[in-house]
Amino acid sequence: MFKTNLKIAWRNIHKNKGMFAINIIGLSFGIATCLLISLFVFDELSYDRYNEKADRMVRVVFNATINGEQMKEAVTMAPVSAAFIEDIPEVLDGTRIDKLYNPKLTYNNTSYRNSKFAYVDPNFFEVFTLPIVKGDALTPLAKPNTIVITTKEAEKYFGNEDPIGKQLVLERNGDHRFTVTALIDEVPSNSHFHFNIFASTEGYAPAKSTSWTDSGFFNYLVLKEGTDLAAVQKKVPALIEKYMGPQIKTEIGISYAEFTSKNKVNLVLQPLTDIHLKSNFTATSQIEQGGDIKTVYIFTAIAIFMLLIACINFMNLSTASASKRAKEVGIRKVLGSTRKRLIIQFMVEAFMATVIAVVLAIGIFMIAFPIFNELAGERLNIAYLLKPQIILILVGFLIFIPFLAGGYPAFFLSSFKPIKAIKSKFSGSGNNNLRSGLVIFQFIISALLIVATLVVEQQMQFIQQKDLGYDKDQxxxxxxxxxxxxxxxxxxxxxxxxxxxxxxxxxxxxxxxxxxxxxxxxxxxxxxxxxxxxxxxxxxxxxxxxxxxxxxxxxxxxxxxxxxxxxxxxxxxxxxxxxxxxxxxxxxxxxxxxxxxxxxxxxxxxxxxxxxxxxxxxxxxxxxxxxxxxxxxxxxxxxxxxxxxxxxxxxxxxxxxxxxxxxxxxxxxTYVSERKMGYTLTLFAGLTIFVACLGLFGLVTYTAERRIKEIGIRKVLGSSVSQIVTLLSKEFLKLVMIAFIIAFPLAYYIMKNWLQDFAYRIDLSPWVFVSSALITMFIAFLTVGIKGIQAASVNPIKSLKTE
Structure with a gap:
């Protein structure tokens, strides 16, 4: 039975090659886009999750308002971790990082720079999951002047020599000799830090500081399993008062109660897995520049919308061409075919289309992957395609898309009454409202993306042209x-x-x-x-x-x-x-x-x-x-x-x-992430418009075929090509205009929120929306016009011939 369904599906595909090609191209681009963005999103969300204790690790960050000065910094005071361990039972362990800028390291009279050097506490490798691959795996940093180094960095200094026991000299306020005690592999790419030399804080003077007013360390804590983070956070104010209060009294001359009556001071516990995407701190107070959760949300929405638009095209074109298959459905019902079997037949056709689209999508993905990496400045690897999550997504496409894109057409087509269908009394107009709504949805997304692209570009131009108060050129x-x-x-x-x-x-x-x-x-x-x-x-x-x-x-x-x-x-x-x-x-x-x-x-x-x-x-x-x-x-x-x-x-x-x-x-x-976002928005806006216009082209093709006799009669009666094109365009361009009415308020709200990230920003000009409307209308009219001119140019004698 299934074999018969496949044969019928193949014959229908072969019979309607044009519509099928439009469907497959749109669907494959939608799936490829979804794959690309899925890789990006999974990578962004995976940061720091390689740590075995990641779900109960936090970083302590400083959040204060002092005399009107807003202070939000990732660096905190040296004694913070020890105080948390001492005073809060839910805290099991803690460790610290102090990064060193551009150290000069020497080995055998040869100097090197550009190493990523950090002082860390002796228990650092017990807190972070960075396995020792050679050397002292238990206490590599227990003694002063000891270092753990990555295997790649070791090759730079020692070549083929065994690094264990070798010494590097750090030239910083005198010479400091560090002995290599262990090697680790490279820090995973999805980490919020990428040091390649870790030196012990034993014997490091700043690490012994007892000051609660001078910051300089990144403090990390490990909580007990099942700990309520909010409950721990409530205990922090008492801890701050205990340790910072006396120092405030000494340094400023007022009590802690007086100080906090006018100022706010807090140490906030930030989950480790939030650091990469949710760290709204000054760049100078972070180890590395992170990502932005808003970008993840935007790209996820684009992926979903792109896939929905491709599926909408499939539904639109399937239901629009329903009248062509009305007789087929009627005859098959007369010959005994049940509605269930008809639904299975149409679902098999949708499944076949999806399989072909997924194969094409993988090909498009392979071509687009390096381009996406270049535009977005990402470091995604093609091997990510074999990740279980991505394989699961592909399987999901094969299951979900046939039901989403083919489900409604299957139930719709199988519902035809056999007598009316055989007599061709079915017009296919019953689903016009649905098709119109889906076209509107497509162009709402397209208009949104065009507005977003234009706003990002204008903001970047504003930054370039703004008077900075100094001359940055030359x-x-x-x-x-x-x-x-x-x-x-x-x-x-x-x-x-x-x-x-x-x-x-x-x-x-x-x-x-x-x-x-x-x-x-x-x-x-x-x-x-x-x-x-x-x-x-x-x-x-x-x-x-x-x-x-x-x-x-x-x-x-x-x-x-x-x-x-x-x-x-x-x-x-x-x-x-x-x-x-x-x-x-x-x-x-x-x-x-x-x-x-x-x-x-x-x-x-x-x-x-x-x-x-x-x-x-x-x-x-x-x-x-x-x-x-x-x-x-x-x-x-x-x-x-x-x-x-x-x-x-x-x-x-x-x-x-x-x-x-x-x-x-x-x-x-400084604004590279915003520029990358602008480039990728432009790319995906173009793809979204392309896929939406494919669907529009298919619908116009169907409309022109359905009204071929009407077009022939109008030509015989003297209608010009432009009048016929206008006739075909009017209905669809009206839907695009409705899309603008819905899209532009949404775009205004979304982009106004995005611009809030900039203290100095453009005003949202009406011309942004006018430009978006003109671009979208031009593309839509061009799409409709091409098919309209083709239909209007057909010899009316051929149009009016009896079937």
């Missing part, structure tokens, strides 16, 4: 120039002698890219005010960055060292409560050597030294230059200057690798 940053020691001035002079260079400043602080980050407590009238960001600069920083002084003057060698003078930005002036002319005003900064009084000599126009997702914050600029060089290039020959700087660098220090970045590129990288 700035070459030699961040590691400080490694030259006393030769840094010689390098500066040689660069200044080059005609391509206009100015140079020395500072470790840049508004974009790798930069030092410093904050200081600020006091006014003997009262703690708030923390403020600090920049250590020289007298050339402001002119090199082309910043604007709104009052006062710049630092100058003519006035000596000026280490008790400061330049502030406009936001700091407001935070300090000074008027428009703050020059000459005094405030106090907390330093490692105690409190120091500073006099304002200038106010610089606000500039964006953080992402445009955040408001400009108060900033003070100190005359204390250190770090690398920032070079303003007047020539377009940036590559030639970089080559010259590299040659000069090697002349002074052949042991260190020459490294640089261009500030404009670093600025663009």
């Amino acid at each position: 700035l070459l940053v030699l961040r590691d120039a400080y490694l030259l020691g006393n030769d840094i001035d010689a390098l500066r002079n040689e660069l200044l002698a080059d005609a391509r260079v206009s100015q140079i400043t020395q500072s470790a602080y840049t508004p974009a890219g790798n930069s030092d980050v410093s904050m200081s407590g600020i006091f006014l009238n003997d009262q703690f005010l708030r923390r403020m960001f600090t920049y250590d600069i020289d007298d050339q920083y402001i002119p090199t960055m082309n910043m604007e002084l709104v009052s006062g003057r710049n630092f100058s060698k003519d006035f000596g060292i000026e280490d008790d003078k400061v330049i502030i930005n406009e936001t700091a002036r407001k935070a300090l409560g000074f008027g428009n002319d703050a020059v000459g005003e005094v405030f106090v900064r907390d330093t490692n050597d105690g409190k120091k009084e500073l006099t304002i000599i200038g106010v610089v126009k606000d500039f964006h030294f953080k992402s445009l997702k955040q408001e400009v914050e108060p900033l003070i600029m100190l005359n204390n230059p250190y770090g690398g060089l920032i070079v303003k290039v007047r020539s377009k020959d940036m590559s030639g200057l970089i080559e010259m700087a590299n040659t000069t660098w090697l002349h002074y220090n052949a042991k260190e690798v020459f490294d640089y970045f261009i500030l404009d590129d670093a600025f663009n990288e």
